[in-house]
Amino acid sequence: MDNAVFYGLKLTxxxxxxxxxxxxxxxxxxxxxxxxxxxxxxxxxxGRERRHEAALFFLVSGVGLVLSSAPLWISRYVFxxxxxxxxxxxxxxxxxxxxxxxxxLIAMVFRFRALRKxxxxxxxxxxxxxRLAPTPDSTDEAA
Numbered sequence: 173m174d175n176a177v178f179y180g181l182k183l184t185x186x187x188x189x190x191x192x193x194x195x196x197x198x199x200x201x202x203x204x205x206x207x208x209x210x211x212x213x214x215x216x217x218x219g220r221e222r223r224h225e226a227a228l229f230f231l232v233s234g235v236g237l238v239l240s241s242a243p244l245w246i247s248r249y250v251f252x253x254x255x256x257x258x259x260x261x262x263x264x265x266x267x268x269x270x271x272x273x274x275x276x277l278i279a280m281v282f283r284f285r286a287l288r289k290x291x292x293x294x295x296x297x298x299x300x301x302x303r304l305a306p307t308p309d310s311t312d313e314a315a
Contacts, residue, residue, distance in 0.1 A: 240275035
Protein backbone atom coordinates (compact mmCIF):
# COMPACT_ATOMS: atom_id res chain seq x y z
CA MET A 173 0.00 0.00 0.00
CA ASP A 174 2.84 2.35 0.89
CA ASN A 175 4.42 1.88 -2.56
CA ALA A 176 1.18 2.45 -4.47
CA VAL A 177 0.30 5.64 -2.60
CA PHE A 178 3.92 6.90 -2.70
CA TYR A 179 4.28 6.49 -6.45
CA GLY A 180 0.72 7.63 -7.12
CA LEU A 181 1.48 10.93 -5.37
CA LYS A 182 5.12 11.25 -6.47
CA LEU A 183 4.30 10.80 -10.14
CA THR A 184 1.30 13.19 -10.09
CA UNK A 185 0.39 15.97 -7.68
CA UNK A 186 3.49 15.79 -5.46
CA UNK A 187 6.12 15.32 -8.17
CA UNK A 188 8.38 18.09 -6.83
CA UNK A 189 7.92 16.94 -3.20
CA UNK A 190 8.90 13.26 -2.88
CA UNK A 191 9.46 13.39 0.88
CA UNK A 192 5.94 14.78 1.38
CA UNK A 193 4.59 12.00 -0.87
CA UNK A 194 6.45 9.43 1.26
CA UNK A 195 5.10 10.88 4.52
CA UNK A 196 1.50 10.84 3.24
CA UNK A 197 1.94 7.29 1.92
CA UNK A 198 3.26 6.09 5.28
CA UNK A 199 0.39 7.81 7.13
CA UNK A 200 -2.22 6.09 4.95
CA UNK A 201 -0.43 2.75 5.32
CA UNK A 202 -0.23 3.25 9.11
CA UNK A 203 -3.97 3.60 9.51
CA UNK A 204 -4.60 0.45 7.50
CA UNK A 205 -1.75 -1.26 9.33
CA UNK A 206 -3.27 -0.63 12.76
CA UNK A 207 -6.46 -2.41 11.82
CA UNK A 208 -4.64 -5.30 10.16
CA UNK A 209 -2.11 -5.71 12.97
CA UNK A 210 -4.76 -5.61 15.66
CA UNK A 211 -7.10 -8.02 13.91
CA UNK A 212 -4.62 -10.33 12.21
CA UNK A 213 -0.90 -10.21 13.08
CA UNK A 214 -1.31 -9.63 16.82
CA UNK A 215 -4.92 -10.76 17.25
CA UNK A 216 -4.10 -12.96 20.25
CA UNK A 217 -1.85 -10.38 21.87
CA UNK A 218 -2.80 -7.20 23.65
CA GLY A 219 -3.32 -6.53 27.32
CA ARG A 220 -4.04 -2.83 26.94
CA GLU A 221 -7.12 -0.69 26.69
CA ARG A 222 -7.86 0.02 23.00
CA ARG A 223 -7.25 3.80 23.27
CA HIS A 224 -3.90 3.22 24.99
CA GLU A 225 -3.00 0.54 22.45
CA ALA A 226 -3.92 2.83 19.53
CA ALA A 227 -1.97 5.76 20.99
CA LEU A 228 1.12 3.57 21.42
CA PHE A 229 0.66 2.14 17.92
CA PHE A 230 0.58 5.60 16.36
CA LEU A 231 3.55 6.76 18.47
CA VAL A 232 5.61 3.77 17.33
CA SER A 233 4.40 4.39 13.77
CA GLY A 234 5.47 8.04 14.03
CA VAL A 235 9.00 6.91 14.81
CA GLY A 236 8.66 4.46 11.91
CA LEU A 237 7.58 7.35 9.67
CA VAL A 238 10.77 9.24 10.48
CA LEU A 239 12.88 6.10 9.96
CA SER A 240 11.26 5.33 6.60
CA SER A 241 11.50 8.92 5.30
CA ALA A 242 15.03 9.69 6.52
CA PRO A 243 16.92 7.72 3.83
CA LEU A 244 14.96 9.48 1.06
CA TRP A 245 15.58 12.86 2.66
CA ILE A 246 19.30 12.07 2.96
CA SER A 247 19.42 10.82 -0.64
CA ARG A 248 17.74 13.93 -2.02
CA TYR A 249 19.01 16.73 0.20
CA VAL A 250 22.35 15.55 1.58
CA PHE A 251 23.70 13.53 -1.35
CA UNK A 252 21.81 15.75 -3.87
CA UNK A 253 20.65 12.75 -5.92
CA UNK A 254 18.05 14.77 -7.80
CA UNK A 255 17.76 16.41 -11.19
CA UNK A 256 19.50 18.47 -12.53
CA UNK A 257 22.49 17.21 -10.48
CA UNK A 258 21.91 13.64 -11.71
CA UNK A 259 19.95 12.09 -14.56
CA UNK A 260 16.23 11.38 -14.10
CA UNK A 261 16.95 7.63 -14.17
CA UNK A 262 19.56 7.97 -11.41
CA UNK A 263 17.14 10.07 -9.37
CA UNK A 264 14.38 7.45 -9.67
CA UNK A 265 16.73 4.59 -8.78
CA UNK A 266 18.04 6.55 -5.78
CA UNK A 267 14.49 7.38 -4.67
CA UNK A 268 13.41 3.76 -4.98
CA UNK A 269 16.43 2.37 -3.15
CA UNK A 270 16.37 4.93 -0.35
CA UNK A 271 12.61 5.17 0.23
CA UNK A 272 11.22 1.81 -0.76
CA UNK A 273 14.09 -0.54 0.09
CA UNK A 274 16.27 0.98 2.81
CA UNK A 275 13.64 3.10 4.55
CA UNK A 276 10.97 0.41 4.45
CA LEU A 277 13.31 -2.29 5.79
CA ILE A 278 14.58 -0.13 8.65
CA ALA A 279 11.05 0.94 9.64
CA MET A 280 9.63 -2.57 9.27
CA VAL A 281 12.16 -4.12 11.65
CA PHE A 282 11.71 -1.30 14.15
CA ARG A 283 7.90 -1.44 14.02
CA PHE A 284 7.65 -5.21 14.39
CA ARG A 285 9.92 -5.27 17.44
CA ALA A 286 8.32 -2.21 19.02
CA LEU A 287 4.75 -3.38 18.40
CA ARG A 288 5.49 -6.76 19.90
CA LYS A 289 7.24 -5.27 22.92
CA UNK A 290 5.16 -2.18 23.75
CA UNK A 291 1.85 -2.14 21.89
CA UNK A 292 0.74 -5.78 21.90
CA UNK A 293 2.89 -7.16 24.77
CA UNK A 294 0.91 -10.03 26.21
CA UNK A 295 0.37 -13.30 24.39
CA UNK A 296 -3.13 -14.78 24.48
CA UNK A 297 -4.50 -11.56 25.99
CA UNK A 298 -7.54 -11.56 23.72
CA UNK A 299 -9.95 -14.30 22.93
CA UNK A 300 -10.42 -15.18 19.32
CA UNK A 301 -6.74 -15.58 18.61
CA UNK A 302 -5.37 -18.59 16.83
CA ARG A 303 -4.97 -21.41 19.30
CA LEU A 304 -3.70 -24.83 18.44
CA ALA A 305 -5.50 -27.83 19.86
CA PRO A 306 -3.39 -29.90 22.27
CA THR A 307 -1.88 -33.03 20.82
CA PRO A 308 -2.30 -36.38 22.57
CA ASP A 309 1.40 -36.33 23.45
CA SER A 310 1.10 -32.96 25.21
CA THR A 311 -1.57 -33.99 27.73
CA ASP A 312 -0.85 -34.93 31.30
CA GLU A 313 -2.48 -38.36 30.99
CA ALA A 314 0.85 -40.10 31.46
CA ALA A 315 1.33 -38.55 34.90
